[in-house]
Amino acid sequence: MAVLDWVMIGGYFVLMIVVGVWAKNRVHDSGDFFTAGGRMPWWLSGISHHMSGYSSAVFVGYAAIAYDAGFVLYVWWALGITVAMVIGSFLFAPRWPRLRRRLGIISPLEYLRIRYDLRTQQLLAWSGTLLKVFDVGAKWTAMGILLNVFAGVPMLWGILLTGGVTLVYCTVGGIWADALTDLGQFLIQLVAGIVLFVAVLGALDGLPSVWTMWEDLPEGNASLFNNEYTGLFVMVYLLINTLSYNGGTWNLAQRFIASPTGSTARRAALLSAGLYLVWPLVMFFPMWAAPLLLPGLQDPEQSYALLTTQLLPAGLVGLVLAGLFSHTMSMTGSDANAISAVVTRDILPALRRAGSRLTPRGELTVGRVSVFLFIVVSMAIGLGADSFGGVIGLVIVWFGGLVGPIAIPMLLGMLPWFDRCGPSAAISSWSVGVAVFALTNFVLDDAISTLAPDQVTAVSVGGPVVCALITFVLVGLLRPWNDPAARALVASLGEDADDATPDRARAVRGEQDGTHA
Numbered sequence: 001m002a003v004l005d006w007v008m009i010g011g012y013f014v015l016m017i018v019v020g021v022w023a024k025n026r027v028h029d030s031g032d033f034f035t036a037g038g039r040m041p042w043w044l045s046g047i048s049h050h051m052s053g054y055s056s057a058v059f060v061g062y063a064a065i066a067y068d069a070g071f072v073l074y075v076w077w078a079l080g081i082t083v084a085m086v087i088g089s090f091l092f093a094p095r096w097p098r099l100r101r102r103l104g105i106i107s108p109l110e111y112l113r114i115r116y117d118l119r120t121q122q123l124l125a126w127s128g129t130l131l132k133v134f135d136v137g138a139k140w141t142a143m144g145i146l147l148n149v150f151a152g153v154p155m156l157w158g159i160l161l162t163g164g165v166t167l168v169y170c171t172v173g174g175i176w177a178d179a180l181t182d183l184g185q186f187l188i189q190l191v192a193g194i195v196l197f198v199a200v201l202g203a204l205d206g207l208p209s210v211w212t213m214w215e216d217l218p219e220g221n222a223s224l225f226n227n228e229y230t231g232l233f234v235m236v237y238l239l240i241n242t243l244s245y246n247g248g249t250w251n252l253a254q255r256f257i258a259s260p261t262g263s264t265a266r267r268a269a270l271l272s273a274g275l276y277l278v279w280p281l282v283m284f285f286p287m288w289a290a291p292l293l294l295p296g297l298q299d300p301e302q303s304y305a306l307l308t309t310q311l312l313p314a315g316l317v318g319l320v321l322a323g324l325f326s327h328t329m330s331m332t333g334s335d336a337n338a339i340s341a342v343v344t345r346d347i348l349p350a351l352r353r354a355g356s357r358l359t360p361r362g363e364l365t366v367g368r369v370s371v372f373l374f375i376v377v378s379m380a381i382g383l384g385a386d387s388f389g390g391v392i393g394l395v396i397v398w399f400g401g402l403v404g405p406i407a408i409p410m411l412l413g414m415l416p417w418f419d420r421c422g423p424s425a426a427i428s429s430w431s432v433g434v435a436v437f438a439l440t441n442f443v444l445d446d447a448i449s450t451l452a453p454d455q456v457t458a459v460s461v462g463g464p465v466v467c468a469l470i471t472f473v474l475v476g477l478l479r480p481w482n483d484p485a486a487r488a489l490v491a492s493l494g495e496d497a498d499d500a501t502p503d504r505a506r507a508v509r510g511e512q513d514g515t516h517a
Contacts, residue, residue, distance in 0.1 A: 008321075033368075052334040066303075067303045083242075086273050089269035092256075106345055147321075174337060244407065253338070337371065344367045
């Protein structure tokens, strides 16, 4: 890294902190901090959703997959998310802002107290918070690896640097800071990605390499499916991505909750889907070409960073690294905001006497403290990521296997087809999913390892999700639940009610809190 590269990185960090301080002036209470007061434009929500959906783990763990397996990365990840978001734009995204308008929620789990009961809400809140700490820890580890390759920065200091800057702007600016920095980060990554794309073309045979290089890559790298990434793997991850990107990952639900109406949330979801369809084709191209430019690489996780340092001049290396920072800080910042909302509005009120809430100003203070603590703990997990299988182990196995049991009651609970699935269905679904994850990854792991590679992933990652889904449906059929308030809430989410003012939403929330106290 040359001096000019460090100037680019330093300028980027200063810009992020300035944006956070500026956004602080727009935050007056907990509603502004967590949901932008329901005033986020659809285009900003869509870009923020897209940027919050992937981090530097893409440029480490997924770069290794692109190096070893090729084009299938686009099929199972980017194309899968595109399909998932198109589905969600009609089923899930519009229902999130309608929940805010009906009930005044600022946390994606807040409505579960009415839809199910307090016990179900707390179970999902505590387990989801714990899981997200590990997921974000993988992101810090990935950024530490990239900084180490780029500039020789030790892992400890790389994690402390990225986490420290994220901690500042997220703590003071809330979701407005997240969304506005997402926009700036999107523009930075757009320029950085195109620069490296052009540099790789120049190192090959120019523009025709987009079509011709596939013949020179290792066998199978040009195929839609390769190695363990078969059609079965893709179908499993389509289910996981549908649950995760439509709100099972709480920070992504926050982007929709912050939208003014259901129709604007749908447009945001479709914009994010379009970006996932197009942009990864440019972003992944250097990773796919890496076997030609860096043959026989011992550690494929370093391929993207090595391409950048070898092909780009001083200054542009710093720009690309700033783009990698942007992805990590975008996702981790939005995760911290979502977790803080859950802690502030779901966990702490249940621990307080009579389940009472703090004042809006008190919630704002607690929210900022929660963001601070979440980032600190996740950084500590990142420093010990090797104990959990490294970056890919944390992202694909742990998060992929456990997000379903938490997301299924959340998302399906909003749909009228499952309105008779009550607390028993939700808790049984979660319990079965977690039990299957433990069995497949810690008890039966030796027996499962003898299966074909794609079957190993399908069982260890897809097994918990599929079993949780089946359990949720079966228990709902065998033990149907009939709660008039919950069924009325689900029915009201089917269409926008333009006369549902914020004052009415707060009133409804107060009535429901009194009913379920």
